[in-house]
Amino acid sequence: MFGGVAWEVDGTPVPVAGRRRPLLLGLLLLRAPAPVALERIATALWPDRQPAAMRPAAQVQIHRLRRVLAGVDDGPRRIRMEAGGYGLDVTDLDLDVLAFRRDLREARRLVGEGRADVAADLLRRVVDLSAGPVLGGAYPSVAGWPEVRDLTRGRQEAIDLLARLDLAAGRAGGPCRQVRRLGVGPPAAGLSTGPARAVAARHALLRAADFAERMGGHGQAYECLRAVLATTGPEEPDRPALLLRLAEHRSRDTGTGAEEARAAYRLFADRGDRLGVVQAELTISRLFWYVRDGAAATRALTRARRRLGVVPLADWPVPMAASLVGMLAVTGQAKDGVDVAEAVVRRAGPPSPDYEWARLLGNRGLARLYLGHPAAVRDCQAAVDVHRASAGWIASSFAVNLMDATATSGDLRGYREVLEWAVPAARARGTALDLRHLEANLAWRDFWAGDLVAADRRVRRWLACEDGHFLTDRCLWLRGRLALLSGDRRGAAGVLERLAASTSQGSLWSAALYRPLLAAAVARRRRSSARLGHLVEEAVDVVGSGFVPAEVGVVLPALLRSYGMPTSLLGAAAPTGWREAAEAYVCGDRLRAAGLYRQIGSRPDERWCRRHDG
Incomplete structure (x- = not known):
């Protein structure tokens, strides 16, 4: 086989x-x-x-x-x-497939018994046995079969386990160091010294890539995979999958990777691999989302969903489903995202401790967060726990999802606790994108702690980097709130112009909330009432039946109270401390609202309630 x-x-x-x-x-x-x-x-x-x-x-x-x-x-x-x-x-x-499965089970058992050397020898046999593509030349058309993907995952498990055993025995440090010395170009020459040596070097590079991937080294994994790709001809079965892995690692390391993703898409399409095309489309969609091109991200996502329409759910691999759920969540289709996630969870049964399962749970939590579902925090915490059990550390993406969920549920102390361990973890093994994401959260931490000077300094520095990051709208909103608190109407108006530009370029849903809120607040400061009520209602409509976002704080209830709007406008939102505080403020009970904001942990919102009459 x-x-x-x-x-x-x-x-x-x-x-x-x-x-x-x-x-x-x-x-x-x-x-x-x-x-x-x-x-x-x-x-x-x-x-x-x-x-x-x-x-x-x-x-x-x-x-x-x-x-x-x-x-x-x-x-x-x-x-x-x-x-x-x-x-x-x-x-x-x-049958080689039966031997493969039998030997892999036996290797797992030997590892559990502490017989690492015997297990490593058996795993090398497993890896060598499974070196060829499943079904040979037919592989491109069957790569999406769940049976084939199960074998592929089994082989990856064998490679990963062998890498860990080699590392523990002091054998794998060599290959990893060799990868760093070889860089991008030289491996092709190094692999051309003979068939046996080429296969061994290829396996070593793939093991190093798998290990780097598991440890969060996306840049190192990219270099290893790029070296392997240099030895892979255009007709080889695994070339599109390698290209897509390259795109995934570049996107997580630098936010780029569109070139590799499109190349993978073309190869998958030429070979008739429907699920490969879908995964490439989802990767392209996420890359557009990274740079705030919501319209292009939605178009790529729509194409992927259309192609999935004829594929039975039972054939959807977990990595593809996790990508789909995440993109549905962030493009305003959170209900569909939750439905997909729950169907896959029911099909797959009890969770397996691996990265992709953690990603599926985390993205389901993200989708539930946008819907106001009370289980959002539980899902995000489960994703953190699964990844910790699998890899021994926690990827920044899971930490960030948990931070968003805890903050939005009204637990800013929990938010700060997660941030305190996420930042050093990201500095130790995270990417530049991870650190940039956490820097934005540090600005919000300073804001909620009441250190407005530090928050302003952080967010100005963050916004000075024009990289089209998907958190730009949220950071612009923070800059706008700081301008409002300091009475800087011109600064707030400048932020509003940038938010309006984001919206016109097809930005994410968050700009659709921040822009009308900031516009209404600026109009109120200018004593201009034209369309102000409509702007506030527009913002409330964006919140809908989800959670009241943590970052809007007292701004939304202050505007509701200023223009005589009823608390019933917030009735559809999920019940959290933020909604309870907002309702108290709108009803005129500013002291109770201040106490609730204090419990949540937001000093600026508490101070506003005590100093300002709505």
């Missing part, structure tokens, strides 16, 4: 001709001895057609495969019908 589908009897190959029969045989072998439902067979052989309509054609292919095997290996006995599907009897068969 690794390197191609072949059936031999006593060393004599049995030709399995045609385009679909080898795929059918491969599918039955991958699932053997379990039966494969007829609908699954139809989907695998005709991915662009409705499974129910292709059932008769699938049965014809099964009949033809039986005839091929009948004369040499008692085919009718091999392929049996049961439980609405067809299964392959693998008794007495020497």
Whole structure:
């Protein structure tokens, strides 16, 4: 199965001709001895057609495969019908996939018993056995099969486990250092000294990339994968997957990667790999989102969802589902994101301690946060716990999601606690983007702590870097709040102009909230009442039935009270300390509102309530 589908009897190959029969045989072998439902067979052989309509054609292919095997290996006995599907009897068969799975299970057991050397030898055999692409030349068209992806994940697990054992034994430090010495160009020459050495060097680079990825070294993983790609021809099966991994690491390290993602998209499309195309589209969508091009991000996401319309949910791999849920959340389709996440969680069963599962939980928490779901904090905390159990550390993205959830739920003390351990962790192993994201959160920490000078200094420094970061709108809003508190109407008006420009360029939903709020506050300072009530209602509509965002603080309730608007406008929002404080302020109970803001942990909002009459 690794390197191609072949059936031999006593060393004599049995030709399995045609385009679909080898795929059918491969599918039955991958699932053997379990039966494969007829609908699954139809989907695998005709991915662009409705499974129910292709059932008769699938049965014809099964009949033809039986005839091929009948004369040499008692085919009718091999392929049996049961439980609405067809299964392959693998008794007495020497099947490499079975050996792969058996040896991987045995290696896990040996590691658990502390027999690292024996486990490492077995894992090397597993990695060598699985070196070829599953189903060989057919791989591009089957890369999205869940059965193939399970094998790919198993191989990655074997590589990762072997890397950890080599590191523990002092053997893997060498390859990692070699990667740094080789850099980008030289590995191609280093890998050309012979087939055996080329394969060994390639495995070493992939192990180093996997280890760097696990440890959060996206830049190092990118360099390792780039070195591997230099030895990969344009027709090799794993080239588009390598390109997409390159794009993923560049996006997390520098916010770039569009070139690699588009190259992967073209190769996946040429090879008819529907799920590969979808994953490339999702990566492209996220790259647009990083630079605040919400319209382009939504277009790429829409294309990905359209292609997924004919793919059964059971075939969606967890990494792709996690990407989809995250993009649905941040592009204003949070309800769809939660639905997808919950369907995948139900299908996959109990959580597995790995990065992608943590990402799925964290993105579900993000989607729930935008919907005002009380389980948002629990999801984000679960993502942190799963990643910690898997990797022994916590990626900044999970920490940031947890910070957003705790702050929005009205727990700024919890927010600060997460930030206190997230910042040193990011400085130790995070990327430049991680640090930039956390710097924005440090500015908000200073603001909520009441140190407005420090907050202003941080946010000005942050905004001085024009990199199109997706947090720019939120930092602009903080700069606007600081200008309002200091009475700097001109400064607030300048911030408003930048927010308006963000909105016109198709920015994220946050600008749609901050712009009308700031416009209404500036108009109020200028004693200009034209359209002010409409602006406030526009902001309330953006909040909808979600949480009242932590960063709007007392600004929203102060505007509601100023223009005689009822507390019922906030009734749809999820109940948190922020909403309770806002309702108290609108009702005129400023002292109670101040006490609630103090409990939350926002000094500027507490001071405003005590010093200003709405």
